[in-house]
């Protein structure tokens with residue numbers, strides 16, 4: 001008896017069922033929200049701040065709608081405000097007591113809790129982009145001063161003369177600070193911070209947060225505030241939401257403001273109530289003002305500030321909403 005086995009030729013595909021290509025589910029409508037700093041903002045600076053937050057949110061939204069990630073969107077929104085002298089971040093950053101810029105930034109990915117942060121940056125236009133590189137390319141979370149400079153240079157960031165980041169407004173704020181010796185008198189004085197931030201959720205449901213600042217006018221050389229500290233200035237967790245904060249740095253970091261809001265949301269409180277409870281809680285406990293923007297994992301929004309003003313803008317369901325005063329919600333058609 002001859003046993004005949006029919007084998008497929010070695011170079012033929014075996015007759016298995018073809019595997020279906022698994023498509024990534026992209027079922028979230030992207031949302032982005034930005035802030036341009038909480039504080040005692042004078043009337044003369046209101047329009048510039050509103051224009052700046054609208055430009056930033058449109059910049060980030062474009063990336064989200066082209067299929068970009070939440071991380072890239074929040075970085076781009078913050079870069080846009082770092083370019084704008086109406087904000088205390090990048091160009092326009094406030095000055096320390098020696099008249100220098102010392103900038104700080106952080107960024108966080110809610111999918112895997114990856115973080116990147118830099119502090120005491122003097123020579124680069126976009127601290128948030130260096131922070132993003134720390135997130136993607138460094139085994140560390142927060143790099144400061146000379147180390148941040150070396151890291152940025154090694155990654156190809158072009159250095160600038162630090163004086164080129166100093167605006168007339170920042171010089172004026174430092175003069176005022178030195179004259180009055182009281183923090184918080186000027187718009188970009190110590191109470192305000194004037195920090196910028198962005199929170200986004202992309203089509204995959206990933207949440208990212210970015211925050212960037214020049215700190216406080218008249219701060220000590222080497223002072224580090226809340227912005228580069230994860231949990232104070234920035235927090236993102238896909239299972240809860242994302243928060244970026246602004247305001248009096250020493251108070252925000254004592255209260256771990258961003259993480260306090262996340263914890264409240266985790267306990268079932270909605271983002272509006274969580275943001276208000278934590279910001280007002282910090283203010284009554286520590287007698288300083290702050291503001292925060294929040295997104296829940298479901299895309300619900302929270303905005304609250306205990307300062308006189310805070311510029312904010314968001315794009316959700318193709319609508320651009322914005323404001324700067326309490327109880328003000330404007331819409332751009």
Ligand code: GLY
Nearest residue numbers: 193215225247249
């Ligand atoms: N929130 C900015 C700062 O105080 O440094």
